[in-house]
Amino acid sequence: MKLGNLWRHVALAVMAVFVVAACGSSNSSGSASCSESSAKTATSASACGGMDALIAAAKSEGRLNVIALPRDWANYGAILDKFTATYGIPITSDNPDGSSQDEVNAVQQLGTTSRAPDVLDIGLAVALANTNLFAPYKVSTWGDILDSQKEPSGLWFEDYGGFMSVGYDSSKVPAITKFDDLLGSGFKGKVALNGNPKQANAALNGVMMANLAEGGTLDDISKGVDFFHRLKQAGNFVPVQATTATVKNGTTPVVFDWDYLSAAHGTDVPTWKVFVPGNAILGGYYAQSINKSAPHPAAARLWEEFLYSDVGQNLWLTGLARPVRQAAMQKSGTLDAAAAAKLPPVNGTPQFLSDAQSTSAKNYVVAHWDAAIS
Amino acid sequence: MTTAGSPAVATNVGRPLLGGRRFSLDWVGTLPFFVYVLLFLLLPTAIVAFGAFFDATNGFTLDNFAHLSRSYVIKATIDTVGISAVTAIFGATLGALLAYAIVTGRPNGLLRRLVVSASGVLAQFGGVTLAFAFIASIGPAGFVYLFFQSHGFNYYANSVWLFQIPGLVLVYLYFQIPLMVLVFLPALDGIKPQWREATESLGGGTWHYWRYVAGPILFPAFLGATLLLFANAFSAYATANALINQGGPVLAQQISGALSSEVGAVEPGFAKAIAVEMIVIVTLVTVGYSLLQRRTAKWL
Numbered sequence: 001m002k003l004g005n006l007w008r009h010v011a012l013a014v015m016a017v018f019v020v021a022a023c024g025s026s027n028s029s030g031s032a033s034c035s036e037s038s039a040k041t042a043t044s045a046s047a048c049g050g051m052d053a054l055i056a057a058a059k060s061e062g063r064l065n066v067i068a069l070p071r072d073w074a075n076y077g078a079i080l081d082k083f084t085a086t087y088g089i090p091i092t093s094d095n096p097d098g099s100s101q102d103e104v105n106a107v108q109q110l111g112t113t114s115r116a117p118d119v120l121d122i123g124l125a126v127a128l129a130n131t132n133l134f135a136p137y138k139v140s141t142w143g144d145i146l147d148s149q150k151e152p153s154g155l156w157f158e159d160y161g162g163f164m165s166v167g168y169d170s171s172k173v174p175a176i177t178k179f180d181d182l183l184g185s186g187f188k189g190k191v192a193l194n195g196n197p198k199q200a201n202a203a204l205n206g207v208m209m210a211n212l213a214e215g216g217t218l219d220d221i222s223k224g225v226d227f228f229h230r231l232k233q234a235g236n237f238v239p240v241q242a243t244t245a246t247v248k249n250g251t252t253p254v255v256f257d258w259d260y261l262s263a264a265h266g267t268d269v270p271t272w273k274v275f276v277p278g279n280a281i282l283g284g285y286y287a288q289s290i291n292k293s294a295p296h297p298a299a300a301r302l303w304e305e306f307l308y309s310d311v312g313q314n315l316w317l318t319g320l321a322r323p324v325r326q327a328a329m330q331k332s333g334t335l336d337a338a339a340a341a342k343l344p345p346v347n348g349t350p351q352f353l354s355d356a357q358s359t360s361a362k363n364y365v366v367a368h369w370d371a372a373i374s
Numbered sequence: 375m376t377t378a379g380s381p382a383v384a385t386n387v388g389r390p391l392l393g394g395r396r397f398s399l400d401w402v403g404t405l406p407f408f409v410y411v412l413l414f415l416l417l418p419t420a421i422v423a424f425g426a427f428f429d430a431t432n433g434f435t436l437d438n439f440a441h442l443s444r445s446y447v448i449k450a451t452i453d454t455v456g457i458s459a460v461t462a463i464f465g466a467t468l469g470a471l472l473a474y475a476i477v478t479g480r481p482n483g484l485l486r487r488l489v490v491s492a493s494g495v496l497a498q499f500g501g502v503t504l505a506f507a508f509i510a511s512i513g514p515a516g517f518v519y520l521f522f523q524s525h526g527f528n529y530y531a532n533s534v535w536l537f538q539i540p541g542l543v544l545v546y547l548y549f550q551i552p553l554m555v556l557v558f559l560p561a562l563d564g565i566k567p568q569w570r571e572a573t574e575s576l577g578g579g580t581w582h583y584w585r586y587v588a589g590p591i592l593f594p595a596f597l598g599a600t601l602l603l604f605a606n607a608f609s610a611y612a613t614a615n616a617l618i619n620q621g622g623p624v625l626a627q628q629i630s631g632a633l634s635s636e637v638g639a640v641e642p643g644f645a646k647a648i649a650v651e652m653i654v655i656v657t658l659v660t661v662g663y664s665l666l667q668r669r670t671a672k673w674l
Contacts, residue, residue, distance in 0.1 A: 189537075
């Protein structure tokens with residue numbers, strides 16, 4: 001290649017980068033009463049000129065960056081599509097299979113660039129550890145969220161959740177009526193967790209559920225780790241991470257997972273059943289947070305308003321996740337009753353891990369898990 | 375870009391400057407190479423090695439290295455070295471035999487072109503795709519297993535070994551053998567048929583030829599390729615993680631575990647210490663290789 005030619009190409013490429021960068025930033029100056037600077041610090045829709053001004057500002061930002069939202073997780077596919085259809089704002093969905101920690105890492109590494117995630121959907125432990133990265137915001141339906149499920153200023157607020165469960169393909173394994181059935185010979189090489197409990201919140205809660213079912217307490221997870229050790233020795237434990245693909249092809253016909261994620265396998269596997277042991281009803285909710293250096297601050301806030309509207313909450317419910325406003329919406333009659341009826345039945349008293357309890361469970365699992373199952 | 379710059383540099387070569395002292399600018403041509411090595415090899419290594427001495431609050435500590443004595447890290451170290459060594463030796467042996475079979479055929483024959491291009495693809499066919507291909511075929515719900523099972527042969531009767539170390543070895547071999555074919559073929563091509571004829575005209579047989587002629591010539595190349603295969607397996611992550619997600623039998627998984635955790639078990643310094651451990655192991659193997667290389671070269 002001739003040198004002159006090469007430089008022309010390089011120059012063109014550099015120009016293209018600048019043009020693209022300019023396009024990215026030029027349309028973020030909102031014309032409505034909700035300006036970019038006020039959107040960045042707005043702690044509610046009314047602080048930014050009301051919903052209409054917020055919508056206008058979000059539209060002029062022209063984009064929303066989300067992260068770690070799998071389309072088959074809690075109906076997020078439909079939620080993302082509905083948001084774009086309603087407001088005409090395209091969504092960049094990064095790293096859909098990432099973990100909560102990956103989300104926080106992205107916020108830290110991408111800083112104030114236009115690629116940084118605007119909003120986060122994270123596990124409570126990660127939310128509590130990173131509140132310095134979040135902007136406080138209260139959605140219009142703030143009052144419906146229980147005080148125990150939100151940070152008072154709005155740095156994080158719980159969004160949806162469910163109960164830990166054992167999902168199984170009833171055509172491949174015997175029906176599960178009590179927890180110890182899993183140690184039986186009918187489950188050889190069939191029982192899996194959704195992730196590694198040292199890393200994934202769902203898996204750690206799976207071990208905790210086993211712990212409660214085996215007579216342990218929220219303060220001491222050792223009986224849960226011991227259960228998986230026995231499961232491994234019986235040859236029943238599969239060390240593969242359960243995904244929609246492994247459930248569909250039958251490699252992991254028994255999976256410990258949140259009931260809303262597990263029940264969703266029913267669309268691929270019609271014989272899929274969800275079992276929640278009566279003595280081990282372990283609840284868990286995720287939380288929403290807004291990145292305080294969000295590149296699209298108005299769109300970020302509009303996204304939260306959308307998620308906590310009746311429409312957004314019912315979309316989660318359709319995905320078999322229990323939305324945080326479920327009780328309030330049931331009272332006001334706005335809950336999608338047909339969707340609610342599809343939730344797996346739960347009989348008993350739900351238990352929730354406190355921050356200290358999940359820390360001590362995590363510490364025990366990090367120290368003992370690998371030895372217990374290898 | 376680098377070649378475009380070199381003619382200008384060449385005009386300066388050997389021009390006397392400052393009263394006869396020769397000031398050569400030859401090194402300018404090597405600059406891009408050293409910049410590359412610095413940015414992509416030395417700098418990341420230095421950052422990792424340096425970071426291993428700091429804790430979460432950026433205070434100096436040696437704890438990260440002390441943590442390497444945790445039982446699961448020791449087990450992962452043994453397992454990773456074992457898997458890498460076994461797949462390197464098997465991969466190198468089987469790959470060398472396959473490469474030899476190709477070389478004995480026609481140089482531009484269809485078989486050779488087919489195997490070489492297939493190897494080029496398969497050597498890069500690692501990761502989740504490869505793992506799932508095995509899960510879907512010979513896995514406990516795979517069609518191959520179900521076929522054998524229905525014909526009375528249950529190869530998972532004792533345990534589902536695909537999700538244990540033997541399974542990793544099998545799956546790794548799937549990309550190790552093609553890689554060996556690719557890197558060992560040029561060495562085999564260098565063997566001249568005249569050498570064989572010379573051996574025979576001097577009264578030597580097949581054994582003599584391999585023991586005293588071809589073997590010594592190929593052995594250093596074979597060792598080098600084996601080392602490459604070892605490093606290839608040693609650094610593999612995605613394949614292992616897709617097959618054995620629990621227990622972290624591979625060191626790279628332990629790094630991932632210490633780096634990314636949504637339950638709050640993040641220990642970046644510890645992750646870097648494991649990375650340093652991996653660098654040390656590969657360095658030791660490389661040093662061992664070059665010592666062996668020197669011996670075999672002397673022997674020639």
